[in-house]
Amino acid sequence: MLLNYKQTGSGPAVVIIHGLFGSLENLNVIAKALSEHYTVINVDLRNHGASFHNAQVSYPAMAQDVIHLLDELNISKAHIVGHSMGGKVAMQVAMLDETRVDKLVVLDITPVDYHPRHNSIIKALQSVQEQSVNSRGEADLIMKEFIDEIGVRQFLLKSLSKFENGYAWKFNLNTIVENYSKIISNINETHSCQCDTLFIKGNNSDYILPEHREAIVSLFPNSKAKVIHGAGHWLHAEKPQAVNRSIIDFLQ
Incomplete structure (x- = not known):
């Protein structure tokens, strides 16, 4: 089955992936800014928004949904931007097939297990x-x-x-x-992904901490970090201009 998505803009492809309990509407502020330079594919993940419901919940399954959508749209390679759970899906796409990923942007999440917080x-x-x-x-x-x-x-x-x-x-x-325990668990690590990656952290958020650096560097050695001051986990809603500028500067 195909994910529900909204496509806007023109240019190189960028896939945008929302977080837990969200939908593609939540990242419209990013989609609108990027659509001035890119073809933006803003998706609803399985079990979210207007996409299909499925009892299987895992990062490989959700990442495969994204790859399947790229296949259907005849997109061989795209930038991938994901927030929170969507950031883990984005990282998992790179783990499954990094040839499909141009650049990777991960908003306020890391490739580690998290304690329950919802x-x-x-x-x-x-x-x-x-x-x-x-x-x-x-x-x-x-x-x-x-x-x-x-x-x-x-x-x-x-x-x-x-x-x-x-x-x-x-x-x-x-x-x-x-399946909440699977959602807060780590992605399925298979190798070190060589794609250029940007981790963007909200300064007031505890989702990315100094102790996560080793996990990030081991899995994404070609990564760098950007801190958005005055923002927490919902950094794109709190500081949209700073987040959008950071993403666009990195992709260009």
């Missing part, structure tokens, strides 16, 4: 799913019990849609929760 978010999402909600406002009130940050709630609510039977999450929540 417990309150998962509880909030499940609470909304278990109750019949008639509006995003109702869902927001439910989630407020578990999530203080309004920005996080607003991000999640973008994936709440109205269906025939009321409002429901577009992402495949049950399958994601069942």
